[in-house]
Amino acid sequence: MTKKGQQAGSLSRRSLLGGAAAIGTTAALKSAGALEANPANLPPNVSEWTPYLGAGVDANPYGVPSEFESHVVRRSVEWLTASTESSVNFTPLQDLEGFVTPNGLCFERHHGGVPEVNPVDYRLMINGLVDRELIFTLDDLKRFPQTNRFHFLECAANGGMEWRGAQLNGCQYTFGMVHNVQYTGVKLSDICREVGIKPEASWVMAEGGDSAGMNRSIPIEKILDDCMIAYAMNGEALRPEQGYPARLVVPGWEGNMWVKWIRRLEFGDMPYMAREETSKYTDLMEDGKARMFTWVMDAKSVVTSPCPEKALMSKGTQLLRGLAWSGRGKIDRVDVSLDGGKNWQTAELHGPVMDKCLTRFTLPFEWNGEELLVQSRAMDETGYVQPTIGELQKVRGLNSIYHNNAIATWQVHADGSVDNVRLG
Amino acid sequence: MTKKGQQAGSLSRRSLLGGAAAIGTTAALKSAGALEANPANLPPNVSEWTPYLGAGVDANPYGVPSEFESHVVRRSVEWLTASTESSVNFTPLQDLEGFVTPNGLCFERHHGGVPEVNPVDYRLMINGLVDRELIFTLDDLKRFPQTNRFHFLECAANGGMEWRGAQLNGCQYTFGMVHNVQYTGVKLSDICREVGIKPEASWVMAEGGDSAGMNRSIPIEKILDDCMIAYAMNGEALRPEQGYPARLVVPGWEGNMWVKWIRRLEFGDMPYMAREETSKYTDLMEDGKARMFTWVMDAKSVVTSPCPEKALMSKGTQLLRGLAWSGRGKIDRVDVSLDGGKNWQTAELHGPVMDKCLTRFTLPFEWNGEELLVQSRAMDETGYVQPTIGELQKVRGLNSIYHNNAIATWQVHADGSVDNVRLG
Numbered sequence: 001m002t003k004k005g006q007q008a009g010s011l012s013r014r015s016l017l018g019g020a021a022a023i024g025t026t027a028a029l030k031s032a033g034a035l036e037a038n039p040a041n042l043p044p045n046v047s048e049w050t051p052y053l054g055a056g057v058d059a060n061p062y063g064v065p066s067e068f069e070s071h072v073v074r075r076s077v078e079w080l081t082a083s084t085e086s087s088v089n090f091t092p093l094q095d096l097e098g099f100v101t102p103n104g105l106c107f108e109r110h111h112g113g114v115p116e117v118n119p120v121d122y123r124l125m126i127n128g129l130v131d132r133e134l135i136f137t138l139d140d141l142k143r144f145p146q147t148n149r150f151h152f153l154e155c156a157a158n159g160g161m162e163w164r165g166a167q168l169n170g171c172q173y174t175f176g177m178v179h180n181v182q183y184t185g186v187k188l189s190d191i192c193r194e195v196g197i198k199p200e201a202s203w204v205m206a207e208g209g210d211s212a213g214m215n216r217s218i219p220i221e222k223i224l225d226d227c228m229i230a231y232a233m234n235g236e237a238l239r240p241e242q243g244y245p246a247r248l249v250v251p252g253w254e255g256n257m258w259v260k261w262i263r264r265l266e267f268g269d270m271p272y273m274a275r276e277e278t279s280k281y282t283d284l285m286e287d288g289k290a291r292m293f294t295w296v297m298d299a300k301s302v303v304t305s306p307c308p309e310k311a312l313m314s315k316g317t318q319l320l321r322g323l324a325w326s327g328r329g330k331i332d333r334v335d336v337s338l339d340g341g342k343n344w345q346t347a348e349l350h351g352p353v354m355d356k357c358l359t360r361f362t363l364p365f366e367w368n369g370e371e372l373l374v375q376s377r378a379m380d381e382t383g384y385v386q387p388t389i390g391e392l393q394k395v396r397g398l399n400s401i402y403h404n405n406a407i408a409t410w411q412v413h414a415d416g417s418v419d420n421v422r423l424g
Numbered sequence: 425m426t427k428k429g430q431q432a433g434s435l436s437r438r439s440l441l442g443g444a445a446a447i448g449t450t451a452a453l454k455s456a457g458a459l460e461a462n463p464a465n466l467p468p469n470v471s472e473w474t475p476y477l478g479a480g481v482d483a484n485p486y487g488v489p490s491e492f493e494s495h496v497v498r499r500s501v502e503w504l505t506a507s508t509e510s511s512v513n514f515t516p517l518q519d520l521e522g523f524v525t526p527n528g529l530c531f532e533r534h535h536g537g538v539p540e541v542n543p544v545d546y547r548l549m550i551n552g553l554v555d556r557e558l559i560f561t562l563d564d565l566k567r568f569p570q571t572n573r574f575h576f577l578e579c580a581a582n583g584g585m586e587w588r589g590a591q592l593n594g595c596q597y598t599f600g601m602v603h604n605v606q607y608t609g610v611k612l613s614d615i616c617r618e619v620g621i622k623p624e625a626s627w628v629m630a631e632g633g634d635s636a637g638m639n640r641s642i643p644i645e646k647i648l649d650d651c652m653i654a655y656a657m658n659g660e661a662l663r664p665e666q667g668y669p670a671r672l673v674v675p676g677w678e679g680n681m682w683v684k685w686i687r688r689l690e691f692g693d694m695p696y697m698a699r700e701e702t703s704k705y706t707d708l709m710e711d712g713k714a715r716m717f718t719w720v721m722d723a724k725s726v727v728t729s730p731c732p733e734k735a736l737m738s739k740g741t742q743l744l745r746g747l748a749w750s751g752r753g754k755i756d757r758v759d760v761s762l763d764g765g766k767n768w769q770t771a772e773l774h775g776p777v778m779d780k781c782l783t784r785f786t787l788p789f790e791w792n793g794e795e796l797l798v799q800s801r802a803m804d805e806t807g808y809v810q811p812t813i814g815e816l817q818k819v820r821g822l823n824s825i826y827h828n829n830a831i832a833t834w835q836v837h838a839d840g841s842v843d844n845v846r847l848g
Contacts, residue, residue: 041545043559047687053635054537055664057513061497062489063528066668068543069661073485089481097608097656098572103526104487105660113478119492121465135467143743146786148522148774184521211477232521234658236529237493240479244490263471319567350572352776362570 071095074105077173080161088155090176093302093323094309099150099180099350099358103234106179108241109155109255111276112212117261119245124229128205128267131196138231138245144186144194147228149251150357152325154178154297156254156281159404163393166409166422171307174408174420178325180358183249185230188223191265201267205274206248209263216257217271218250222295226251229262252327252356253295254402256281286397297327299386300405301334301361301378312367312416320363322347326380331359333379338365340373340409340423341388347376372412373423389422495519498529501597504585512579514600517726517747518733523574523604523774523782527658530603532665533579533679535700536636541685543669548653552629552691555620562655562669568610568618571652573675574781576749578602578721580678580705583828587817590833590846595731598832598844602749604782607673609654612647615689625691629698630672633687640681641695642674646719650675653686676751676780677719678826680705710821721751723810724829725758725785725802736791736840744787746771750804755783757803762789764797764833764847765812771800796836797847813846 041047065072074089091107108114119138127133158177161167168174197220204223208214218227228249231238238244243260250257256276271277271293282290301324306312324331330353335344347361361376378386389406396403411421465471489496498513515531532538548560579601585591592598621644628647632638642651652673655662662668667684674681680700695701695717706714725748730736748755754777759768771785785800802810813830820827835845 035544037545037561038542041542043547043549043687047541047545047633049539049541050633050635050637052539054534054539056537057498057500057511057532057534057665059538060528060665061499061513063498063530063532063663063665065486065527066540066661066664068668072660074481074487075485076481087481089485095661096659097570098606098659100524100606100659102658102660103489104484106487108481108487110478110481113480114483115473115476115478116490117471117473118462118465119490120459121461121471123467125467137461139737143738143741145772145788146521146743146745146774148784182522182524209471209474211474213474234526235520235522235524236496236526237490237519239487240490241481241484241487244492263467313563314567317567319570321570348569350570352778354776360572364569 072105074107075172077168088177090172091179092172093176093178093304094171094307096304097321097360099323099360100234101179101181103181103236103239103242106181106239106242107155107177109177110210110212110241110260111214112210114241115210115261116240117209117245122245124246124262125264126191126195126267127264129198129201129269130267131198134195141186141229141231141246144190146184147187148182148184149228149249150180150182150354151249151251152178152180152356152358153255153258154300154325156256156297156402159406160401162389162406162408163400163404164398166420169308169420171302171304171309175302177255178358180325181233182235183228183230184232184235185228185246185249188227188229191229192224197267200269203268203271205264205266205268205272206257206259206262207264207266208243208259209261214259214276215272215274216259216276217274218257220267222250222253252297254281254297257295281402283396283402284399286395294403297325298403298405299326299328299331299378299380299384300324301376301386302408303336303374303376303410306374306412306418307410308418308420311418312412315368316366318365318367320347320365320374322361322376324359324361324376324378325357326378326384327356328384329381330355331378332381334359334361335377335379336363337375337377338372341375341407344377367412369414371414373421374410374412375407377407496529498531499596501592512601514596515603516596517600517602517728518595518731520728521745521784523747523784524658525603525605527605527660527663527666530605530663530666531579531601533601534634534636534665534684535638536634538665539634539685540664541633541669546669548670548686549688550615550619550691551688553622553625553693554691555622558619565610565653565655565670568614570608571611572606572608573652573673574604574606574778575673575675576602576604576780576782577679577682578724578749580680580721580826583830584825586813586830586832587824587828588822590844593732593844595726595728595733599726601679602782604749605657606659607652607654608656608659609652609670609673612651612653615653616648621691624693627692627695629688629690629692629696630681630683630686631688631690632667632683633685638683638700639696639698640683640700641698642681644691646674646677676721678705678721681719705826707820707826708823710819718827721749722827722829723750723752723755723802723804723808724748725800725810726832727760727798727800727834730798730836730842731834732842732844735842736836739792740790742789742791744771744789744798746785746800748783748785748800748802749781750802750808751780752808753805754779755802756805758783758785759801759803760787761799761801762796765799765831768801791836793838795838797845798834798836799831801831
């Protein structure tokens with residue numbers, strides 16, 4: 001809405017934005033819900049932060065975000081959190097741009113809290129069906145040839161509360177169990193060459209050093225294909241809650257398998273039937289049976305703005321933003337609908353588009369106050385198309401938790417506010 | 425050296441690493457200078473961090489590094505720092521992996537301290553030779569089409585103390601005025617389309633909102649080619665010391681031109697002869713004349729490990745790490761010498777190799793305690809080859825500060841310690 005006493009800039013037909021002010025007016029069009037600017041800080045005045053010497057280089061040897069960004073944090077859902085020590089929080093996707101997740105905002109999921117591992121005492125033990133059972137120090141791992149790869153990590157339960165309806169009214173809570181960083185580490189194929197794999201080895205049990213002793217079984221083909229032991233993320237050492245000083249990286253597969261604080265890899269000839277692959281991380285089907293070992297995270301996408309946390313603040317030209325990913329390879333295309341799936345437009349993908357990596361997409365659109373039903377639909381290079389919740393429910397029923405990659409719908413109201421809704 | 429009472433693992437000829445221990449011994453080969461492990465934490469014992477519930481998800485809504493990584497920080501050189509408010513610190517390149525610089529470790533350089541800009545009051549003013557002088561809010565900028573690009577930012581004075589000899593004994597202090605992040609923002613060509621550029625406009629003066637009123641002149645061709653106004657880095661809002669809430673990005677050109685806290689772009693028909701392009705940021709030549717407007721950062725590289733801060737901790741297989749970059753495009757090749765430039769080997773480049781972006785390279789090598797003279801030499805896609813200091817001095821003399829992209833030499837001694845030395 002236009003505030004009385006203010007004038008919008010005189011805009012020609014060539015103008016993209018309705019909100020930019022001609023010089024001489026004191027502010028842009030006032031948006032619903034927008035914070036009021038302090039006129040003393042606006043041109044032609046000298047802003048209050050300009051005349052005085054600012055903070056020096058010694059203020060923060062390790063830098064921190066602006067205090068004006070203090071709302072951009074990982075958040076947990078109280079009723080989802082059984083205890084403060086063993087639970088989950090969510091990445092604030094709605095406030096992020098690009099495809100790198102800053103390390104401080106990568107969601108956490110742990111089953112026994114975050115252990116404080118002294119890197120001097122860290123060891124990775126390899127045993128079982130190998131020629132040489134060996135124990136590696138962190139320094140040993142860093143002397144191996146190195147691999148550097150961007151990969152998304154998504155919890156199998158991401159969106160798990162949304163199987164029966166739109167339950168949590170936020171992008172962060174319904175999609176925020178995913179993050180994407182550049183990992184640096186050692187290919188497991190190189191470690192396997194070092195220890196020598198016996199011909200009968202077909203499974204690997206990966207075990208963490210946390211108090212849950214988190215462990216999972218992984219087929220040897222995946223281990224030799226693209227798994228790695230990572231010791232760095234986004235250029236620096238792994239964060240404690242992401243497995244410092246070393247974790248398993250299992251590209252494209254559910255996050256639970258990316259064992260953190262990894263202390264042991266046992267090579268065997270059958271799966272280990274660990275707690276986390278029997279009592280949990282299975283997919284309950286409509287007939288009451290449960291599927292095991294559904295490791296791959298299928299193609300998925302989400303519109304990160306607008307979304308329940310990101311209302312539209314003005315009419316006119318908008319830039320829709322979103323993220324897409326696939327555990328089967330590269331994202332090929334993302335389509336966006338503003339009318340609940342009747343009409344679709346293809347969004348722009350922002351490169352580099354990489355294998356098993358988040359891909360940023362954007363789409364400009366005009367908004368004049370009409371109601372919108374915003375959806376996005378990802379397609380990956382295998383030809384797979386992200387399904388509707390109806391299509392998923394036909395196969396999986398209503399009682400599943402894991403592997404919900406359904407298209408979501410954000411309803412934009414006339415006042416610009418946004419709700420998570422269920423269509424059909 | 426091997427510690428008494430410990431045994432190295434029995435290693436076959438197939439073994440890559442000398443340091444990995446066979447299971448049953450208590451530790452790997454003890455390295456010179458390495459911290460002593462606590463035997464109680466090593467296999468087969470249960471480590472002290474395992475039996476107890478660790479920290480919960482609410483410990484750090486915005487995560488922080490492990491306390492064991494507290495040495496990985498930006499550092500300043502006391503005698504280089506005229507005041508704590510107006511100076512420089514350095515990225516700890518020797519401790520980083522991959523090519524993403526974490527936001528908290530991106531070096532700082534400011535001329536009037538870090539202003540605290542309230543994003544609600546932030547404005548970008550466009551004036552001069554344009555059809556429509558306009559003022560944009562931050563929300564306006566975020567409604568433009570978006571670009572996402574990884575780029576290095578290097579201060580023109582990086583390595584400036586090394587013109588006459590090896591002066592600072594550290595990788596961080598001699599190469600650390602560079603960082604590399606994914607920027608999200610608006611192409612200046614899109615903003616120019618919005619305001620309409622008059623035909624006679626040939627230069628743009630970019631001005632910051634800090635107390636220095638930092639400003640620089642940029643030719644319109646560069647502005648329209650690939651410059652952008654960035655509002656995010658590595659996925660989140662710009663950090664205060666990097667120009668929050670918006671900065672200019674001038675890919676491949678000296679960092680001083682990437683005006684932070686940007687408040688104004690004035691379009692004109694000649695350069696503005698600002699203080700920072702006349703009294704500073706010029707290149708003094710051998711004959712006492714100074715070159716102006718030497719904007720491009722030529723191809724450069726550095727070995728980040730081993731380096732003065734990263735001694736070799738053991739004999740046997742090592743992994744040399746380094747970074748290369750060019751302001752003229754992509755890195756094409758990096759060669760590494762271990763004998764002061766007599767023999768060269770081509771290093772592995774870790775993709776994606778991108779335009780005007782840091783590129784990680786690695787090279788495995790064997791070390792048996794002999795002295796090494798380690799060098800790296802970058803080549804970019806234009807065919808440019810990183811020069812020796814002698815080649816640079818022939819053209820530039822001894823009194824330059826800026827644009828030193830000479831090959832550096834790290835001398836590795838028999839005990840594994842490393843010094844910055846000058847060859848020839």
